Amino acid sequence: MESSTAPGGRTRREATRQKLYEAAVTLIAEQGFSATTVDEIAERAGVAKGTVYYNFASKSVLFEELLRHGVGLLTASLREAVEDTARNGGSKVDALDAMIRAGLVFMDRYPSFTQLYVAELWRTNRAWQSTLMVVRQQAVAVVEGVLREGVDNGEFSAEIDVQLTAAALVGMVLVAALDWQAFQPERSLDDVHSALSRLLQGRVSGRP
Amino acid sequence: MESSTAPGGRTRREATRQKLYEAAVTLIAEQGFSATTVDEIAERAGVAKGTVYYNFASKSVLFEELLRHGVGLLTASLREAVEDTARNGGSKVDALDAMIRAGLVFMDRYPSFTQLYVAELWRTNRAWQSTLMVVRQQAVAVVEGVLREGVDNGEFSAEIDVQLTAAALVGMVLVAALDWQAFQPERSLDDVHSALSRLLQGRVSGRP
DNA sequence: GTTTTTGAACTGACTGGTCAGTGCAAAAAC
DNA sequence: GTTTTTGCACTGACCAGTCAGTTCAAAAAC
16 A cells, blocks of 8 residues: 655645645634534545545534644744754843744744634634644644743743743734734834844833 | 613613623633534523524624624723722733733633633634624723833833734733633642733843 | 535525513593 | 403524535545
8 A cells, every 4th residue: 555645745645635725714713613614625635525524524623623734833843943043042031032033933834824724713612622732732832842941041031931831822822813814914024023033022111 | 651671770681682692601611603403502491592693783793792792791891900000000011911811710710701702803704703892992002002101101112012912912811711721720820920920021031 | 536516406494573462550530 | 351362573494595514436636
């Protein structure tokens, strides 16, 4: 049994799954999981309904794998940003700043995924609740790690609450990015980034 | 023929609507709008399904009025916080800090509403989209107002981006509060408040 | 020849919304 | 002060439509 590979090295099946992810992510971001029908997903992906069920056990499973896939990309991107600053001898604040930028870039590239993620994260009593917890923790842990290292090396106050501060930072970026997209999409990524940098470094009050 | 008033002076109808709001808010926060059935709402409120439609034109209308109701409470609370600090001769940073606290208190008291609001705010193509925009703006405008006044009186740097900064601040509080509730509910409100204060005032890096 | 996809038909559970009818307390009629 | 009327608030069985998931024979892709 050998899975034939398409030009890109992906199997045919993977290509189909990718199309289904892309179709599902925009539809679910717009309408929510329950309001999105499997027929719609299949139609937008340009495949037959039977194909959806050939590739995924159920609508929920498709969604769960989509979540894992997307957060995996984000986490990898955050980690890369941290490693880059470390390689260049940057401080921990630089690492946080690089992560803010990486987050903004991700949300700029995958706005639908971001919407969908925010919309589902704090729900309770849903089938994919545990999946969501796991992937969330993967991403937030990267931020927490940098904060902790900063505390250890004395760059950050020992009194900061790592967990809460990480959550607040993530929220800051998340909501600013969503507002940017929704209400002033003409702004550049650099604009948004510098506004958030300023806030991070406490340069809101006072001068320089 | 007079509309009978209950002990509190509220009409019977208003009492019923309140019960429906309360039932709807928790169910929709948990499951989302589409996944919540009118039958469920009626059952939890302890009324018949027909009563829902006697009091609201449709499921969507019930939801829209619920949104207006909830954000109205939040906005009032934020305004009050600002006025209190102004009365006591506080600075604009004090006003921001008071709003952070007011936001946390609100989210502590109405966690379900907060969940539901976040989950629906950035969706597109939904019936209540415009309602949501309006109420969001009411709330965010209070924050923007304080920032603008701070810039005018020189307390804040003239270079801050009022709109983006307001959004980021709101996001910071929102996400920190949701994470607090979801992942470490044992923490006190003061704990969370001081972590956010620290971040607001740029006391993360460095010492005191 | 094996894997994957197609597409249409079907099922059975569920859902938003409807509507004829009920209960009841205040008002009107007597 | 008793009887009758009024209309608001509520009820719950019912209906027409929708959707996730199944099935499968045939075709296409590899």
